[in-house]
């Protein structure tokens with residue numbers, strides 16, 4: 001497999017404008033519909049469109065994103081808790097809050113890794129904090145599953161609600177439950193969300209050949225998701241094809257609003273030096 005055609009697909013996709021995520025404040029290159037590259041929520045509108053229809057929400061999630069970007073995770077958590085309390089029936093808000101708590105936990109783990117000598121007594125504190133944050137994330141993900149299953153059964157947006165329940169289960173590594181939801185999603189008439197869920201599920205199940213075989217469908221189709229290029233880079237990394245993986249990640253770096261790209265590049269550098 002040659003990665004050059006994929007780089008062409010990524011560059012072409014980058015020219016199509018951006019959609020805004022009202023659940024985490026990130027913007028992702030997408031057209032018509034897409035998947036947020038930070039929290040993997042479905043996205044449908046530009047920042048300008050949302051500024052017109054829900055200015056308060058745009059301001060709130062913008063504020064949360066800025067807090068997170070400046071490392072003020074505690075304050076961002078309080079703001080997410082308030083958003084969840086204000087939107088108790090929105091499974092996507094619950095799911096996004098759970099995804100935030102996982103990022104918060106990962107940040108605590110990073111603080112362990114980067115601690116300077118002499119400050120090692122802080123490490124157990126970060127470790128305990130990280131595991132408590134994962135527990136909190138799981139409580140919220142379980143609520144997201146419950147609320148989305150209830151809403152999907154009542155009609156409304158069954159494909160989106162089923163997708164959210166699927167993602168919440170995937171983030172909890174509940175592969176069997178996620179697989180049942182993925183199969184149900186396949187029959188709900190949203191081919192894009194179903195195809196994306198297939199990719200995510202196969203990443204979770206470590207079926208990297210599936211990702212290498214199918215990533216192009218999500219990169220060149222309409223709608224498309226650039227996240228598929230990240231999953232492809234992950235699959236190539238797992239197959240020890242470090243140069244190909246890094247080539248894709250270098251094109252995505254700084255253009256996908258997620259820290260995962262930089263982290264995978266660092267893992268490749270470590271793997272090559274071993």
Ligand SMILES: [Zn+2]
Pocket residue numbers: 021022023024025026036037038039040041
């Ligand atoms: Zn998002």
